[in-house]
Structures are given as structure tokens and as C-alpha cells.
Amino acid sequence: MADDLHTELTEMMGPIQWEWLKPHVQRDAVVIVKEQLNMADVWVAIAQNKTLSFERWINEQLIIKPNAEQLTIWSSENKQFLSLIVQPYVLIQDKATADTSSSAPSPDSPI
Numbered sequence: 001m002a003d004d005l006h007t008e009l010t011e012m013m014g015p016i017q018w019e020w021l022k023p024h025v026q027r028d029a030v031v032i033v034k035e036q037l038n039m040a041d042v043w044v045a046i047a048q049n050k051t052l053s054f055e056r057w058i059n060e061q062l063i064i065k066p067n068a069e070q071l072t073i074w075s076s077e078n079k080q081f082l083s084l085i086v087q088p089y090v091l092i093q094d095k096a097t098a099d100t101s102s103s104a105p106s107p108d109s110p111i
Helices: 002-012 018-026 039-047 051-059 068-077 095-100
Strands: 014-017 030-033 080-086 089-094
Touching: 002 039, 002 080, 014 018, 018 030, 018 068, 018 080, 018 089, 039 051, 039 080, 039 089, 080 095
Parallel strands: 030 089
Antiparallel strands: 014 080, 080 089
């Protein structure tokens, strides 16, 4: 089951621009996933309620909430991210980093 979920989540990943993220930021649902982690792996951990994984990732700052400075920069650049949207959260990674990461699929691949 976890493999099926992981595959499905990987297929759901895609590019998203800052403008599209604004409503999700306003409801405090955006979570930045650092490039060391695969977003599908993070979602599988959410689905399986793996709190120890989350605690470790939070402590290591591998998953974080965006800060005011980041939001200002993103707004001025209309930055693009790789995203995985599964309510209630929106996971994002820096698109430039994700493009070169072996742990994430290309955001240009069909969704």
C-alpha cells in the first residue's frame, strides 16, 4: 500500500507559482520541504502518522514553514516551486533545487 501511495503522490507533484500559493499561505498550510527529502516520502509519513520522522525533520529544519522574508522575496520574484497538494497541506520545494535533485521527479513531467 505504501508503494502505491508513494507512486500516486509522485505523479501528483508539479510546478506551482507563488501567485497560486498565496491562498494556501494565508491559511497557514504551506510547508517547505528541503531538497534532502522527497515530498512523496513526507506525505507517506503523514498518511502513516510517523510522528518520530516529523519530529526529526522539524528538529533538523528539513521541513519548515515559510518566514516573512521568504514570502516577500517570493512575491517580488513570482517564484516557482515543485509542489504536492494534498489537503490540508501544500508541500513545496525550490523548483531550481528540485530540478537538479535525484529524489524528486522533473516538474516538467506530465501530471
